[in-house]
Amino acid sequence: MQVSTPTAPSRRTLEFGIYRDGDNNLDASQSLSIAQALQSSRSDAAVEYTVEDTTGLRVEDGDLTEGRKRTDTFTIADGEIGDAQIVKARNMADPLNLAQFVAQTLDNAERSGAKQAWIDLVDHGGGDGGGLETHTGAVMAMPDMAKAIADGIALHAKEHPEDANRTVDGVVANQCLMSTMGFADALSRVGVKYLAASPETMLSPGVPTGVADAIARNVGDPRAMATGVVDTVMHTRYQTPYGESFGTAAAFDVLDCSPEKIANAERAIKTFNDAAASDTADRAAVRRDVASVEGMVRFSGATADMPWHADRPAIAVYSTIASDTNLPARLRSDARAAADATRALVMAHRESRGFGPFDGSSYADAAGPTIHAPLSAKQIDPWASRGISETNNAFYDTVDQAKFVRAVA
Numbered sequence: 001m002q003v004s005t006p007t008a009p010s011r012r013t014l015e016f017g018i019y020r021d022g023d024n025n026l027d028a029s030q031s032l033s034i035a036q037a038l039q040s041s042r043s044d045a046a047v048e049y050t051v052e053d054t055t056g057l058r059v060e061d062g063d064l065t066e067g068r069k070r071t072d073t074f075t076i077a078d079g080e081i082g083d084a085q086i087v088k089a090r091n092m093a094d095p096l097n098l099a100q101f102v103a104q105t106l107d108n109a110e111r112s113g114a115k116q117a118w119i120d121l122v123d124h125g126g127g128d129g130g131g132l133e134t135h136t137g138a139v140m141a142m143p144d145m146a147k148a149i150a151d152g153i154a155l156h157a158k159e160h161p162e163d164a165n166r167t168v169d170g171v172v173a174n175q176c177l178m179s180t181m182g183f184a185d186a187l188s189r190v191g192v193k194y195l196a197a198s199p200e201t202m203l204s205p206g207v208p209t210g211v212a213d214a215i216a217r218n219v220g221d222p223r224a225m226a227t228g229v230v231d232t233v234m235h236t237r238y239q240t241p242y243g244e245s246f247g248t249a250a251a252f253d254v255l256d257c258s259p260e261k262i263a264n265a266e267r268a269i270k271t272f273n274d275a276a277a278s279d280t281a282d283r284a285a286v287r288r289d290v291a292s293v294e295g296m297v298r299f300s301g302a303t304a305d306m307p308w309h310a311d312r313p314a315i316a317v318y319s320t321i322a323s324d325t326n327l328p329a330r331l332r333s334d335a336r337a338a339a340d341a342t343r344a345l346v347m348a349h350r351e352s353r354g355f356g357p358f359d360g361s362s363y364a365d366a367a368g369p370t371i372h373a374p375l376s377a378k379q380i381d382p383w384a385s386r387g388i389s390e391t392n393n394a395f396y397d398t399v400d401q402a403k404f405v406r407a408v409a
Helices: 032-041 095-112 142-159 181-189 211-217 222-235 259-276 283-291 314-322 329-343 394-398 401-408
Strands: 014-021 047-060 063-077 080-088 116-122 170-174 194-197 251-256 311-313 346-351 370-372
Touching: 014 032, 014 095, 014 211, 032 047, 032 063, 032 211, 047 095, 047 211, 063 095, 095 116, 095 142, 116 211, 142 181, 181 194, 181 259, 181 370, 181 394, 194 222, 211 222, 222 251, 222 346, 259 314, 259 329, 259 394, 259 401, 283 314, 283 401, 311 314, 314 329, 314 370, 370 401, 394 401
Parallel strands: 014 047, 014 116, 116 170, 170 194
Antiparallel strands: 047 063, 063 080, 194 251, 251 346, 311 370
């Protein structure tokens, strides 16, 4: 592989930061995201990649082998690697480390004249519980992930006041289960405009790095950008060593995280939650409606204690309640408003109606973000003792989600 400092054009369209935590069992499979970036850059000069890659892999006699963990930092542009450094393995689940990476990506975006900057988070994910898992099992809590992005934006603005208005335009979650109302809310609060993520678990290597090309081609057309990202994810196929091919996502969304749309959704959801938890509500009927919408991790290999069984597609939950003629008209109206306001966040979506790798499970109702909607006390944050909480976030508090949970669980 040729290593040099690339001569960047005066104007790039997109700075795409790849933050890859390979300090666990996904190292080999998700390393493809780096190879894809190198390949894409050879034909798309509009994108420069800023990469921080913690890995134990090395090439030996043409094969990937395991070695001592380390962190590689570099850029990729025009098919070449630049600014390469190898340092001691960093803790990728440390918010301070993510903040530094965000700042570096924005620094490079300024230097390259990029119109937008996106961050691709590559590793295990756990919905509103967080992600970026280390080999020890530690994760970065979801609110800390958003705060780290905000801190990185602030750090860039402090060091480069001439470019202080630059922000992170979008986040790609190459992690499982991250299309959630909680994550969309958290990113919106720090100025991120778009979230590209799956509501369900994904098969590694997950989101192809080619989504950067779709973003760069459509910087001036957000709707076309979102459609291009979803199409890239859902159409990409990988080959197994046995000659079979597979897709990595059962469903995928691009969400609009604009403060206005998020605030509208939160108002509608809070109104519904308060009504569903009132003394006059038929809680048993509401609970039956919620139970009719299957939670995530819809496959036989999932253990019963996983919190994501209680993560249900929000639009499906609210729409089911809205169509229940046994419920009062006012509650149905509130549910319909919550469904409509949540649906307005979805810029593009595609799902599988029979995802073979997950026992042929259907995801026909898995459009848009999920909410935490457990049906028993055991399903409320069952992994809290492990430091993974899906309820400790601003969205959960803002919309009185605890009231709704207590009403049905």
